[in-house]
Amino acid sequence: MRKKLEELQNRIGELEKELEYTKNALSKTQIVCFPCIARKHNIQERLFTILDCLPAWIILLEPGGSIRFANQQFRKKFGNNLKNPCYLLIKECNQACSHCPAREVVKQKVPFEIEFQAPDNRTYQLYAYPFTDIDGSNLVLELGIDITEKKLLELENIRNHQLAALGEVAAGIAHEINNPINGIINYAQILLDEDKGLGIVEKIIKEGNRIASIVKNMLFLAKDTKGEKREFFLSDILYDTLELVQSQFQKEGIEVRTNIHDRLSSIWGNQQQIRQVFLNLLTNARDALNERFVGLHPEKWIEIAAQPCTNNGQPMIKVVFYDQGIGVAEDCLEKIWIPFFTTKPGSKGTGLGLSICSNIMKEHNGQIQFESVYKKFTKVSLYFPADIKV
Structure with a gap:
């Protein structure tokens, strides 16, 4: 009985030593981890600051159009209500776009580029890229640049x-106009002098139509x-x-x-x-x-x-x-x-x-x-x- 008690006491002593060792190790880990966590937080803050300073809007989208992240440029342009889907915020539509960049990226697994005009008539060049989030979910990263100017x-x-x-x-x-004009003048002179019939009238109409066609094309080229x-x-x-x-x-x-x-x-x-x-x-x-x-x-x-x-x-x-x-x-x-x-x-x-x-x-x-x-x-x-x- 005494022998078993001594063995139990020895085992308790060993466990106490192991517990003390574990506590010391945990304490050292905390000393190391807390600065790492703080450093990681600082890096994230710096990254968000950089994204907010970019002269372009950036969003992370789920395939259905829900927004997981939007930088300051996007929120400034389209509002802060990120619970709304992207097509409602960007295009003011109640349903997904027929040529949805996010859907194309998810489907093709390759970057996608498109130019579009927002409801305020500003023109944007949109770049969409496949993106895997830290939780493993497949998202779409969209970058929009205002190219109106x-x-x-x-x-x-x-x-x-x-x-x-x-x-x-x-x-x-x-020169092209001058020729049919001279023709019209000559044909008209013949009509005046000799009272000729339908053949010359048809030629006058033909030359007149030729002038009209040339002038029309010239005006069309000059038209804005x-x-x-x-x-x-x-x-x-x-x-x-x-x-x-x-x-x-x-x-x-x-x-x-x-x-x-x-x-x-x-x-x-x-x-x-x-x-x-x-x-x-x-x-x-x-x-x-x-x-x-x-x-x-x-x-x-x-x-x-x-x-x-x-x-x-x-x-x-x-x-x-x-x-x-x-x-x-x-x-x-x-x-x-x-x-x-x-x-x-x-x-x-x-x-x-x-x-x-x-x-x-x-x-x-x-x-x-x-x-x-x-x-x-x-x-x-x-x-x-x-x-x-x-």
């Missing part, structure tokens, strides 16, 4: 370039539509733009070849901006041909083709401008999209044409591809989404 500057550049292009084709248009979009046919815009430059091309010995599909589907966009793209590319081709070939030459021609096609199953319309002009040197190909960069001699080019074309194509969810070999050819391919509102 940038868009206004782009529109102003487009407008200035339109006016410059209008001035460039004005001489050719004046401020980004208005509607449904139209690309083939109509192509033919109208060709009519504007036809006289100048003929005068300079440039042949225009067309291969335009007669049943192209309609597109949704800004007619004036698309006309500007076509006019820019035609002007570039004209300058390139004149630089390579002085006067008449059998290779002094430009071909415009427009055909339906598909891209990843999506119906598209492909428009190609091909010329055998001076082309672009290889070391300049990467610079052609940079604003104010030009390969044209002297003060002939502004360096804005291709940059504006690229921006307009992006605005229409389209693509522009540029191929060129110096002193051989230039090929510009445009891809437009068919039957889709952008």
Whole structure:
């Protein structure tokens, strides 16, 4: 009995030593952990301060649109009631957006980018990224940047370039109008002198309609539509733009070849901006041909083709401008999209044409591809989404 009691006392003593050791270890751990916790808290506070100072709004979203976090810029812009879903705060809609960036990110598992206009008419570039929270849940990180001023500057550049292009084709248009006017005067004189019949009247009407068409296209080019979009046919815009430059091309010995599909589907966009793209590319081709070939030459021609096609199953319309002009040197190909960069001699080019074309194509969810070999050819391919509102 005494032996068992001694064993029990010894065991109690061992347990007391273990308890003391554990207490000391715990005390040391607390001494180490408390500064770590404080440091972690300071890092979090610093991170939140940085996020609040950014000139962009940032939110963490659940796939359904609930907001887990929003920085100060977002709360300042859209309010502090983060219990409301993102589409109610941002778009003032009662249901999720039809092209929801968060849903696309969760579905595709890749970053997503979109441009949209808020109810107050401010324009935002939105970037959405997959994000895994510390609890393992799949969220979406959205970054919104206000690009309203940038868009206004782009529109102003487009407008200035339109006016410059209008001035460039004005001489050719004046010549084009002068011919039918002289025809009308002559036909009217014949009617007055000889009282001829219906044939001459028909010619007068034809020449009058020709003048009206040229003036209409010129006025359309000069018109400021401020980004208005509607449904139209690309083939109509192509033919109208060709009519504007036809006289100048003929005068300079440039042949225009067309291969335009007669049943192209309609597109949704800004007619004036698309006309500007076509006019820019035609002007570039004209300058390139004149630089390579002085006067008449059998290779002094430009071909415009427009055909339906598909891209990843999506119906598209492909428009190609091909010329055998001076082309672009290889070391300049990467610079052609940079604003104010030009390969044209002297003060002939502004360096804005291709940059504006690229921006307009992006605005229409389209693509522009540029191929060129110096002193051989230039090929510009445009891809437009068919039957889709952008």
